[in-house]
Amino acid sequence: MHAHDRPRTLYQKVWDDHVVSTYQDGTQLIYVDRHLVQEVSSPQAFVGLDAAGRDLHRPEAHMAVADHAVPTTERTATLREGLAASQVARLSTNAARHHIPYVPMTDRRHGIVHVIGPELGFTLPGAVLVCGDSHTCTHGAFGAVAFGIGASECECVFATQVLRQSRQKSMRIRLEGVCPEGVQVKDVILAVIARIGVGGGVGHAMEFAGSAVRAMTMEQRMTLCNMAVEAGSRIGLVAPDETTFAYLKGRPLAPTDTEWDAAVANWRELASDSDAVFDQEFEIDVSSLSPFITWGTTPEESAPISGRVPDPAAIDDPRVRRRVERSLRYMALEPNTPLSGIAIDRVFIGSCTNGRIEDLRSAAAVVAGRKVHPRVQAMVVPGSASVRLQAEAEGLDRIFSEAGFDWRHSGCSMCVGMNDDRLLEGERCASTSNRNFEGRQGRGGRTHLMSPAMAAAAAVSGHLADVRDLWPEGTK
Template identity: 60%
Template sequence: MGAKTLYAKLWDEHVVHLDENGTALLYIDRQLVHEVTSPQAFEGLRLAGRRPWRVAANLAVPDHNVPTRDLAAGITDPVSKIQVETLDSNCAEFGITEFRMSDPRQGVVHVIGPEQGFTLPGTTVVCGDSHTSTHGAFGALAFGIGTSEVEHVLATQCLIQRKSKTLLISIDGQVGPGVTAKDIVLAIIGEIGTAGGTGSVIEFAGDAIRALSMEGRMTVCNMAIEAGARAGLIGVDEKTVEYLRGRPYAPTGELFEQGAAHWRTLVSDADAHFDRVVRMDAAKIQPQVTWGTSPEMVVPIGGAVPDPQDEQDPVRAEGIRRALDYMGLEPGTAIRDIRPDKVFIGSCTNSRIEDLRAAAEVVKGRKVADGIQLALVVPGSGLVKAQAESEGLDRIFTEAGFEWREPGCSMCLAMNADRLEPGERCASTSNRNFEGRQGQGGRTHLVSPAMAAAAAVTGHFVDVREL
């Protein structure tokens, strides 16, 4: 046997059947389910008279539609309410475990999977949500699927897949202080583009990735999809194993040790071949801010909004022009001179406890600036919220003028009441700055939690290292 990539190891372990047309039937170990992309899948099962193949392989949670305040009042939007209630009734009917809105473990689907130890190294993990790539931080092959495939996994525990290409992105050396996982992944997307990973699974490696905590690694893998990749992966090390020890859904005792012994083999072999390799110097990565309507439209904090006239490719130049028009920005504007109206700290990218700690550290002893109309902190789960409150982080935020909310996807995609109004500008720790993403006409600038906090207390984007 030749040297194998981590991806090849995961793939080979899950092939049930190879078809002569080159596709494989791939076994799926874990499926996370949420209210937006599952109702039609359950309906399909019902119409065909099918039952889930393995009920225990699924874990469900409502997150996209849930309100982040006045939970006692329930969901006031009747359409959202039906969708969440439909998840409740589908899970009850088919016997699938669900953390309902009232459950303290409820939260953003990609936060609770790892938090519960439901995500394990060496597994295949799917969810009807593109940010399923998050779970690749554990050396799991994790990817987003459509609703037809959600139904397919429910009914068969398998998916028809074709093997992807492999892209190794190595971040060599160490990042400087104040530079976070979010800055690393935004810099990567700036480098390879939003289609840079299309058709590929990206493995993130190098000293700077090794140095990240599991939460930081989740942030990096979360945005692999924003680089066009189906999945992101990071090899297993002791941090991975220790993170999982004692988690509710993780194995215990001897079974845990047996699992861990296998998990430690889940790294790419030293001389494994990748279809493409990209190397970046960690020391050159600065805190990042997006200026446009695609995550690849990103510059370091010291930079400026680009000029479409400097772009040779006419389609790209037109893209820049359209983005600047939508964002209400002039070419050449210094990023530091951009003033957000709102600040959002949350989402499956950046709502874990370390994210909240990083933001709180910046906020502590300061006040939200006058020009900021709303600064929101939305923890990733009920357990993250409880942890933050036990550390007093909620007080730091509320005393500074932030609103401290209940967990959910919230203003990342604005399916609940938290949204931008037309023309409003937001410093956001989420993952997409597409037109209308945070509300029709809303203008999103993607940043790390520390950078969002810094923008909140100064009223404009600022290098968090200079505060």
């Protein structure tokens, strides 16, 4: 039935393992093993389900948690009224009605869906995992086929546990070499997006491979896969290996005993065959990279920190020139201004991109012994309660607090600006999040994307700055 003797990519293997049926036009029904449910994309799906009088096909395949709209200042009794409160309450009620496991805001396991899925072992290699959130590609770091869907598709998964889909093409990004000091995975993925563009990966599952990827921790692989969608790919992937297994072993929802052994044996077979054919391939030598920073309003509008704001007058293509002019107008930047030195008002360290323990460690290493610039308001929002507790056990919270950072509770916070954490009109922010779109962090707010270490450097400098000038000995 399946042409399994032909060499296949990681994506194709996981896909083939989940085909329920094939239609005449070639599209297929794909089985969904796991569904993460959050407050923003689920209310309308539940309304649809109720209107049609349908039940969930399999309640235990879902896990619900509110992350987008929750406050990060306090964890108790603050969410009693208003739109955000109603939305969180609705999720909790819907989950209870449909017997979906629900992680409350006050629980030690709370956090951003894309941070707690892996932490709890909900995310596994070889699984098909979906969520009504575009950054679901994060889970591909484990060798899962994980992708974001709309609310209508969430409703379909609730009712049927399948989705009708076309198989994507395959793309491989080879990352070779070792990152120089001061260069982090965020810089690598920004460089990838700059290379292929925000639409470069459309229609493709994007596999990251190469020596640099093999050497990465799971946290780093998650940062990498998280931003595949900013390059147009709904799906990012990394082949599971010993690093993956070591991370997952013992997680609450991970398999145990003989089932664990059988699972690992299966997961070892998932890597792309050596002779598998990719529709597109790119290679980047990460040892040639320097810290990246966005200057515009799409994630591809970026440059090394040593660079300057582009000059539209020097751009021949009128369409590109118009686009750059528009971005610079919104960002209030003058052509040819050196990037390093642009004054900032706010710093945000957190999000499903860079809100994990290693991100906080690298930022803290830069901040240690320094103070947040008096003009700057800076905050750290751990990606989960567990990250927060770990950071506190390591004393990172004290480093941040003593430097003048706000130390917050977990949530999406100022990455999406749906709670009270927002930029004011005209404010400029150094942010470790994933989108620098117009108004993303608040109406009229201006976002520069960068790594956690670079955001820390900006916080203590009061302006965009090259972290390599502040780099502490012996940190990664």
